[in-house]
Amino acid sequence: MLEPMTGSSNPQKNPPKAVNVGPWSFGGSQLQVIAGPCSVESKEQLLTIARSVRQSGATILRGGIHKMRTNPNSFQGLGDSGLPIVSDVKKELGLPVVCEITDPRQIEGFLEHVDFFQVGSRNMYNYALLKELGTIDRPILLKRGFSALIEEWVSAADYIRQGGNQNVVLCERGIRSFEKITRNTLDLAAVTWVKQNTDLPIVVDPSHATGIPSLIPALSLAAIAAGADGLIIEVHHQPEKALSDGHQALTLEAFQELMLEIKRVAPIFNRQLEAHLHV
Numbered sequence: 685m686l687e688p689m690t691g692s693s694n695p696q697k698n699p700p701k702a703v704n705v706g707p708w709s710f711g712g713s714q715l716q717v718i719a720g721p722c723s724v725e726s727k728e729q730l731l732t733i734a735r736s737v738r739q740s741g742a743t744i745l746r747g748g749i750h751k752m753r754t755n756p757n758s759f760q761g762l763g764d765s766g767l768p769i770v771s772d773v774k775k776e777l778g779l780p781v782v783c784e785i786t787d788p789r790q791i792e793g794f795l796e797h798v799d800f801f802q803v804g805s806r807n808m809y810n811y812a813l814l815k816e817l818g819t820i821d822r823p824i825l826l827k828r829g830f831s832a833l834i835e836e837w838v839s840a841a842d843y844i845r846q847g848g849n850q851n852v853v854l855c856e857r858g859i860r861s862f863e864k865i866t867r868n869t870l871d872l873a874a875v876t877w878v879k880q881n882t883d884l885p886i887v888v889d890p891s892h893a894t895g896i897p898s899l900i901p902a903l904s905l906a907a908i909a910a911g912a913d914g915l916i917i918e919v920h921h922q923p924e925k926a927l928s929d930g931h932q933a934l935t936l937e938a939f940q941e942l943m944l945e946i947k948r949v950a951p952i953f954n955r956q957l958e959a960h961l962h963v
């Protein structure tokens with residue numbers, strides 16, 4: 685059984701907490717769709733993808749610069765030298781950005797350029813990092829460890845919140861199971877449970893949860909039905925040339941189609957997509 689935890693998870697939960705990222709809010713009636721490449725590869729790449737996903741209605745741009753790859757010989761990201769790229773693209777398009785932070789020593793550089801700090805699945809148990817992120821006021825996107833219990837994940841959020849930073853959004857990105865066809869197993873029950881039992885907003889990452897682009901649209905809609913406050917989706921203009929996770933990226937066109945479908949379905953669940961679909 686869950687022990688009552690400060691703020692985040694208890695039987696008489698606090699009212700849902702809204703977390704703001706730039707002009708947008710997670711946890712209200714508005715759905716936030718975060719989209720972009722797995723990795724930032726160049727300014728041209730990020731700008732091309734950002735322009736298109738913004739036009740399709742994404743409200744936040746994603747793009748990793750520090751990548752936690754399983755194989756040390758795989759592309760590790762541009763590192764901090766990617767920060768000016770992220771900054772330029774964000775200024776040019778007015779889209780807030782989320783980047784994964786993998787080490788407390790990156791915090792200072794990130795504070796200048798990044799609106800939303802992502803803690804990746806592999807770092808959900810990195811309490812030194814979580815404690816440091818508790819001392820700043822920037823919103824944190826806390827991904828679920830791929831073998832983490834819901835209770836451990838909510839406790840990880842408490843590590844951040846107990847330091848004073850209340851701005852945590854959870855992200856269900858699939859857990860490891862015996863199944864091998866999909867990259868992970870999307871735990872939609874966890875999404876509904878989090879909404880019913882904690883005050884934290886939550887988004888779903890159907891890209892890492894499935895690893896299969898054709899499954900992403902249906903699971904995105906299912907995530908909305910389960911109560912998710914938003915989605916984070918990998919999109920690439922040339923998936924076959926991507927330096928990481930190209931196999932699971934939606935094309936620009938597939939993402940646009942999905943956004944039209946989300947716009948159609950969201951009101952059934954009392955949700956709206958944010959404005960600039962029409963800009």
Ligand code: PEP
Nearest residue numbers: 722804805806827857892
């Ligand atoms: C990512 O978002 O690109 C990523 C590495 O995700 P995760 O930490 O969920 O594996």
Ligand code: MN
Nearest residue numbers: 722918928929
């Ligand atoms: Mn990825």
